[in-house]
Amino acid sequence: MVDKVLTANRLADGIAVWLDAGGEWTTSLQDALVARHAEAVSALEDIGKKAYADNKVVDVNVVEVQETDGILWPLRLRERIRAQGPTMVYAKGYAPADPEFIAV
Amino acid sequence: MTKIWKETGFVKNDPWVIETEETKATESQKPLLPLDALIARAEESNDVGLGVLIKPADDVRKLEPYLDRLEIVAVAFPAFNDGRAFSHASLLRQRLGYANELRAVGDVLIDQVPLMLRVGIDSFAVTNETALKRLAENRLPGIPHHYQPTVRTADDPGSYSWRRVSRTIS
Amino acid sequence: MYRYDEFDHAFVAERVAQFRDQVERRLSGELSEDAFKPLRLMNGVYLQLHAYMLRIAIPYGTLNSKQMRMLAHVARTYDRGYGHFTTRQNLQFNWPKLSDMPNVLAELASVEMHAIQTSGNCIRNVTADHFAGAAADEVADPRPYAEILRQWSSVHPEFSFLPRKFKIAVTGAERDRAAIQVHDIGLHLKKNDKGEIGFAVYVGGGQGRTPMVAKLIREFLPEEDLLSYTTAVMRVYNLHGRRDNKYKARIKILVHETGAEELARQVEVEFAQLRDTELKLPEADVAAISAYFAPPALAERAEGWESLARWKKADPDFARWVQQNVQPHKNPDYGMVTISLKPIGGIPGDATDSQMDAVADIAEEYALDEIRVSHEQNLILPHVALADLEPVYRALVAHGLATANAGLITDIIACPGLDYCALANARSIPVAQEISSRFGSPERQEEIGELKIKISGCINACGHHHVGHIGLLGVEKKGAELYQITLGGSGDEHTSIGEIIGRGFEPNKVTDAIETIVDTYLGLRLDKSETFLAAYRRVGPQPFKDALYGGSTAEAA
Numbered sequence: 001m002v003d004k005v006l007t008a009n010r011l012a013d014g015i016a017v018w019l020d021a022g023g024e025w026t027t028s029l030q031d032a033l034v035a036r037h038a039e040a041v042s043a044l045e046d047i048g049k050k051a052y053a054d055n056k057v058v059d060v061n062v063v064e065v066q067e068t069d070g071i072l073w074p075l076r077l078r079e080r081i082r083a084q085g086p087t088m089v090y091a092k093g094y095a096p097a098d099p100e101f102i103a104v
Numbered sequence: 105m106t107k108i109w110k111e112t113g114f115v116k117n118d119p120w121v122i123e124t125e126e127t128k129a130t131e132s133q134k135p136l137l138p139l140d141a142l143i144a145r146a147e148e149s150n151d152v153g154l155g156v157l158i159k160p161a162d163d164v165r166k167l168e169p170y171l172d173r174l175e176i177v178a179v180a181f182p183a184f185n186d187g188r189a190f191s192h193a194s195l196l197r198q199r200l201g202y203a204n205e206l207r208a209v210g211d212v213l214i215d216q217v218p219l220m221l222r223v224g225i226d227s228f229a230v231t232n233e234t235a236l237k238r239l240a241e242n243r244l245p246g247i248p249h250h251y252q253p254t255v256r257t258a259d260d261p262g263s264y265s266w267r268r269v270s271r272t273i274s
Numbered sequence: 275m276y277r278y279d280e281f282d283h284a285f286v287a288e289r290v291a292q293f294r295d296q297v298e299r300r301l302s303g304e305l306s307e308d309a310f311k312p313l314r315l316m317n318g319v320y321l322q323l324h325a326y327m328l329r330i331a332i333p334y335g336t337l338n339s340k341q342m343r344m345l346a347h348v349a350r351t352y353d354r355g356y357g358h359f360t361t362r363q364n365l366q367f368n369w370p371k372l373s374d375m376p377n378v379l380a381e382l383a384s385v386e387m388h389a390i391q392t393s394g395n396c397i398r399n400v401t402a403d404h405f406a407g408a409a410a411d412e413v414a415d416p417r418p419y420a421e422i423l424r425q426w427s428s429v430h431p432e433f434s435f436l437p438r439k440f441k442i443a444v445t446g447a448e449r450d451r452a453a454i455q456v457h458d459i460g461l462h463l464k465k466n467d468k469g470e471i472g473f474a475v476y477v478g479g480g481q482g483r484t485p486m487v488a489k490l491i492r493e494f495l496p497e498e499d500l501l502s503y504t505t506a507v508m509r510v511y512n513l514h515g516r517r518d519n520k521y522k523a524r525i526k527i528l529v530h531e532t533g534a535e536e537l538a539r540q541v542e543v544e545f546a547q548l549r550d551t552e553l554k555l556p557e558a559d560v561a562a563i564s565a566y567f568a569p570p571a572l573a574e575r576a577e578g579w580e581s582l583a584r585w586k587k588a589d590p591d592f593a594r595w596v597q598q599n600v601q602p603h604k605n606p607d608y609g610m611v612t613i614s615l616k617p618i619g620g621i622p623g624d625a626t627d628s629q630m631d632a633v634a635d636i637a638e639e640y641a642l643d644e645i646r647v648s649h650e651q652n653l654i655l656p657h658v659a660l661a662d663l664e665p666v667y668r669a670l671v672a673h674g675l676a677t678a679n680a681g682l683i684t685d686i687i688a689c690p691g692l693d694y695c696a697l698a699n700a701r702s703i704p705v706a707q708e709i710s711s712r713f714g715s716p717e718r719q720e721e722i723g724e725l726k727i728k729i730s731g732c733i734n735a736c737g738h739h740h741v742g743h744i745g746l747l748g749v750e751k752k753g754a755e756l757y758q759i760t761l762g763g764s765g766d767e768h769t770s771i772g773e774i775i776g777r778g779f780e781p782n783k784v785t786d787a788i789e790t791i792v793d794t795y796l797g798l799r800l801d802k803s804e805t806f807l808a809a810y811r812r813v814g815p816q817p818f819k820d821a822l823y824g825g826s827t828a829e830a831a
Contacts, residue, residue, distance in 0.1 A: 013371035014326035055303035086693040091354040187435025219431040
């Protein structure tokens with residue numbers, strides 16, 4: 001089974017977040033809690049539903065990742081961009097995404 | 105728990121019911137008939153004080169010959185974003201000159217009630233809790249300045265011909 | 275331009291209060307996301323990949339310096355210091371907080387701006403020719419009618435829950451600079467033989483999954499019938515537009531499935547009932563609204579001719595910029611300036627807060643305080659005296675806004691794409707950047723001439739790729755990005771949908787493919803005066819297919 005993490009956007013500010021091991025929503029994908037078997041994924045889905053119902057987050061999804069040397073790498077390009085931000089210099093003071101991380 | 109609301113307040117002992125497989129109108133109740141059934145009943149009898157339920161895909165203009173036999177027309181919003189009933193209501197009031205009770209049924213939420221009032225709907229079958237609460241408090245989230253004339257009475261603000269102002273918040 | 279009266283101010287204030295209440299109920303949990311979503315959409319609030327996005331309405335693309343400065347302020351204070359001008363003449367902010375939005379909208383309201391109905395299944399921003407009121411070829415200014423439609427369509431109780439979004443565009447010249455034939459309703463303002471003002475009405479144009487050119491359903495609609503006729507179209511659409519399938523819910527599908535003639539007939543039947551109602555437009559009202567758009571008093575500035583000639587001689591870069599970015603004005607002492615938001619290698623359509631402030635300053639000092647946003651993601655100063663072109667140019671240069679590429683190959687239209695948008699399948703911006711860099715040389719661009727490249731990151735076609743001379747559609751294939759190329763599209767008065775020419779190209783092959791297409795064109799054009807589009811229409815896709823795929827055309831990807 002492919003490893004999975006739980007992601008969403010925060011209700012109040014819309015920022016992309018991931019569920020961490022402490023049950024909090026973090027803005028860093030690398031701190032996300034990884035579900036490695038079916039029961040763990042199920043638990044993630046339940047937490048997601050509850051967080052949505054509690055109006056903490058919106059657009060909750062379970063997404064697939066691959067862990068290599070401790071780095072979590074989403075299988076979908078879309079999720080890699082979500083994790084890192086726009087892939088070019090877009091605003092003063094904000095670094096673009098790491099091209100190596102984004103690459104297919 | 106579904107309650108009937110009008111601008112004068114919640115209505116007690118409302119007789120109208122939408123019949124289903126399981127629920128039929130009791131002695132003290134009256135059915136909101138589907139359009140075809142209403143037309144058949146009106147053609148085959150001299151009954152008055154009838155009620156009809158207009159579904160989104162119905163042609164509301166078919167009611168024209170029977171308007172004086174109707175006590176109530178209910179227009180259905182199966183999902184709140186199915187906006188066909190706004191046109192049904194507009195045609196009933198403006199085109200057909202229907203003057204009796206016009207009720208919104210289905211997914212009736214507080215944020216659409218002001219728009220429903222403006223197209224001439226004057227009673228509401230409400231189930232949603234927030235809607236019930238806000239209606240009980242008479243707190244409607246409407247905008248009293250309007251950029252369109254509609255059948256609901258509103259004042260001419262003495263400005264461009266298409267503008268109106270409501271005295272009440274809707 | 276239009277100025278709010280007491281009524282407009284009251285309306286916008288009430289709308290802000292209404293939305294503030296809705297946001298509070300959402301944040302407290304009293305309002306669910308399902309119930310909140312259509313409400314927030316009708317206030318221009320999307321949820322994107324990284325954050326919310328707020329789309330602010332710029333009615334028919336017209337704004338003044340005060341408003342532009344407010345946009346800069348919002349970018350600086352509530353966002354990440356920049357905004358993105360769109361293909362519908364609006365502005366998007368990519369990082370606003372939901373909790374800040376009522377305050378943002380209150381600030382915008384103080385300068386007569388809002389985000390009402392910039393999304394949702396309702397009537398959207400009415401767009402118009404970005405050269406309106408200034409163009410030498412204009413028959414009549416379309417903006418008064420766009421303003422009347424804007425007002426009339428605001429929180430219309432019957433048409434707030436349509437089957438799908440609804441877009442109207444108006445043009446007032448024979449040359450269509452508003453792409454009316456790919457809109458749900460396209461209005462061509464014109465005069466009849468008696469010199470009376472009216473509209474040719476087109477219905478059912480659109481891009482997206484099933485691009486269609488609009489059908490002419492009314493040759494001449496008298497001015498006074500504008501609102502009653504539009505109501506008739508909207509009512510027929512509201513009642514009969516498909517609601518079973520989101521991808522078949524636009525009016526273009528209704529026109530296609532019903533047949534244009536039958537649909538026109540249904541509209542006429544409804545219109546006949548509406549024509550003599552209170553929707554009839556009084557002449558006095560049209561005159562009053564039109565007065566806001568009266569041509570500005572343009573001082574005689576005949577000295578500009580000599581100055582201009584002198585400056586052009588002295589500075590070839592300036593001369594090139596005038597050649598490319600300044601269009602003829604009704605008044606011979608003036609010109610219409612295009613401020614390019616397409617710096618070589620830059621992000622198409624983006625502007626920083628400092629750039630917005632700079633444009634505001636320039637507009638106020640040199641351009642009678644009027645700015646436009648074009649659907650090609652550039653800014654326009656419609657009234658600039660030739661005598662002021664040089665100082666305007668210098669001011670623009672200082673802020674990186676003087677790229678001399680209006681209508682040229684590096685004047686690319688691109689949607690935000692997968693870098694921002696939750697709907698996208700592929701990125702658009704990096705593709706645009708690479709093409710722009712490759713073709714950045716001014717001499718090369720001049721050699722190629724007019725060539726409109728439009729890039730969309732998904733089939734929703736917000737980049738308008740279907741009407742690009744060269745269109746690029748990003749798709750996803752096996753987890754990677756792939757770009758389909760279409761050729762020969764156009765959004766002008768001879769609207770055509772681009773044709774797919776073969777299998778798609780990987781990101782690192784796209785720019786080479788564009789180069790091949792350009793070289794092919796240069797090799798077969800009759801002479802420099804034959805544009806890419808004209809050449810394509812003459813020779814068809816085959817020479818381009820042969821050049822790209824070597825004579826054996828594979829199936830499109």
